[in-house]
Amino acid sequence: MAGSDYGTIFKITTWGESHGKGLGVVADGCPAGIPLDESMIQEYLDRRKPGQSKYTTPRKESDQVEILSGVFEGKTTGTPISMMVRNENQKSKDYSEIASYYRPGHADFTFDAKYGFRDYRGGGRSSGRETIGRVAGGAIASLFLKQLGIHITAYTKSIGPIHCNMADFNAREILNNRVCMPDAQAAKRAADYLDQCMAEKNSCGGIIECVITGVPAGIGDPVFEKLDANLAKAIFSIGAVKGFEIGDGFLAADATGLTNNDAFCTDDQGNISKKTNHAGGILGGISDGSPIIFRAAIKPTPSIGAPQQTVRTDGTPITVEIKGRHDPIIVPRAVVVVETMTALTLADMILKNMSADNRKILDFYQK
Ligand SMILES: Cc1cc2nc3c(=O)[nH]c(=O)nc-3n(C[C@H](O)[C@H](O)[C@H](O)COP(=O)(O)O)c2cc1C
Numbered sequence: 064m065a066g067s068d069y070g071t072i073f074k075i076t077t078w079g080e081s082h083g084k085g086l087g088v089v090a091d092g093c094p095a096g097i098p099l100d101e102s103m104i105q106e107y108l109d110r111r112k113p114g115q116s117k118y119t120t121p122r123k124e125s126d127q128v129e130i131l132s133g134v135f136e137g138k139t140t141g142t143p144i145s146m147m148v149r150n151e152n153q154k155s156k157d158y159s160e161i162a163s164y165y166r167p168g169h170a171d172f173t174f175d176a177k178y179g180f181r182d183y184r185g186g187g188r189s190s191g192r193e194t195i196g197r198v199a200g201g202a203i204a205s206l207f208l209k210q211l212g213i214h215i216t217a218y219t220k221s222i223g224p225i226h227c228n229m230a231d232f233n234a235r236e237i238l239n240n241r242v243c244m245p246d247a248q249a250a251k252r253a254a255d256y257l258d259q260c261m262a263e264k265n266s267c268g269g270i271i272e273c274v275i276t277g278v279p280a281g282i283g284d285p286v287f288e289k290l291d292a293n294l295a296k297a298i299f300s301i302g303a304v305k306g307f308e309i310g311d312g313f314l315a316a317d318a319t320g321l322t323n324n325d326a327f328c329t330d331d332q333g334n335i336s337k338k339t340n341h342a343g344g345i346l347g348g349i350s351d352g353s354p355i356i357f358r359a360a361i362k363p364t365p366s367i368g369a370p371q372q373t374v375r376t377d378g379t380p381i382t383v384e385i386k387g388r389h390d391p392i393i394v395p396r397a398v399v400v401v402e403t404m405t406a407l408t409l410a411d412m413i414l415k416n417m418s419a420d421n422r423k424i425l426d427f428y429q430k
């Protein structure tokens with residue numbers, strides 16, 4: 064299927080469907096010599112896997128990864144790294160009904176419009192389960208970036224009307240509570256809100272924020288390959304993402320030049336930095352050395368049990384109560400997907416940047 068590849072030098076191709084035999088990724092362009100084994104990938108996949116709490120889909124999958132190629136004696140070899148996860152808990156008969164109608168908010172109608180035929184078992188290729196390949200490939204990109212001192216942290220900033228109080232930010236909470244919020248009190252209130260939505264067979268959305276530290280100034284290309292443009296594309300490619308903003312984002316529209324501009328300054332060591340970070344760490348599509356900060360808006364899960372109006376594939380009106388095993392909220396499961404798509408984008412742009420400055424090329428050849 065066209066559109067399943069992402070990246071230029073460090074690139075991935077994801078494959079598989081929600082109810083097929085399995086899903087996976089081929090990650091190519093990763094430099095040789097990076098320590099890698101299955102447990103390092105599994106750590107990331109375990110943060111994404113379904114069936115972990117009452118706030119995720121009850122579909123129980125172990126999501127155990129197998130590395131099929133590209134790793135020898137615990138290190139990447141520089142050749143394509145192929146990884147696979149087998150589906151174990153498909154209950155495809157629960158989905159026979161949705162073959163005959165179009166779920167509001169899901170991709171059923173548009174897949175039929177495009178291909179004239181769709182794998183209706185679960186979301187098929189449009190299922191959130193496809194993100195397994197992104198997380199596995201992006202885990203490698205994250206490990207590549209960590210050795211450069213670049214760290215990516217995403218978390219749930221809000222769920223429905225419940226927002227984290229950033230004064231209470233506690234990084235350990237992100238992995239500790241079921242909604243991945245860095246504020247324990249907000250996490251409790253969010254859980255209550257989710258209980259209420261679930262009791263009404265409804266779903267809700269929220270916002271994921273992502274902070275990247277350690278990116279030096281100078282990463283990203285002008286014009287069509289801007290770092291912020293590529294991050295927006297990577298994040299928008301995740302199912303259910305409906306908004307992206309960087310730095311002050313949409314609030315910048317309410318600011319003036321004086322309040323929005325970040326003043327430059329020089330520190331004690333003579334390094335140039337900025338006094339504030341309204342820009343979110345990117346100017347002219349190129350990193351400016353400040354932390355990169357962006358947010359993604361995630362819509363409510365489309366497949367819900369409450370009655371909804373739709374039509375059958377032949378156009379007859381119908382009221383549906385969708386069955387199957389669905390996430391009551393997508394946000395917490397998408398946090399690690401945002402992190403790993405960010406890692407893939409940055410790893411690729413850093414590798415592309417190696418040829419940007421003749422001084423660096425001369426340095427390499429004159430050594
Ligand atoms: C991690 C993840 C889990 C998801 N879980 C569900 C789910 O359980 N049920 C559902 O209807 N949609 C779920 N989605 C959202 C759909 O995949 C998505 O809404 C659908 O593909 C339509 O794409 P769009 O919302 O980007 O237009 C999930 C998405 C992600 C990223």
Ligand SMILES: C=C(O[C@@H]1CC(C(=O)O)=C[C@@H](OP(=O)(O)O)[C@H]1O)C(=O)O
Pocket residue numbers: 081082112113120121122124184185186187189190191192193302387388389390
């Ligand atoms: C199983 C996962 O989440 C699935 C994402 C999803 C969707 O429509 O996006 C729908 C449900 O599964 P199915 O495709 O069987 O309907 C979720 O359970 C997963 O992400 O691993």
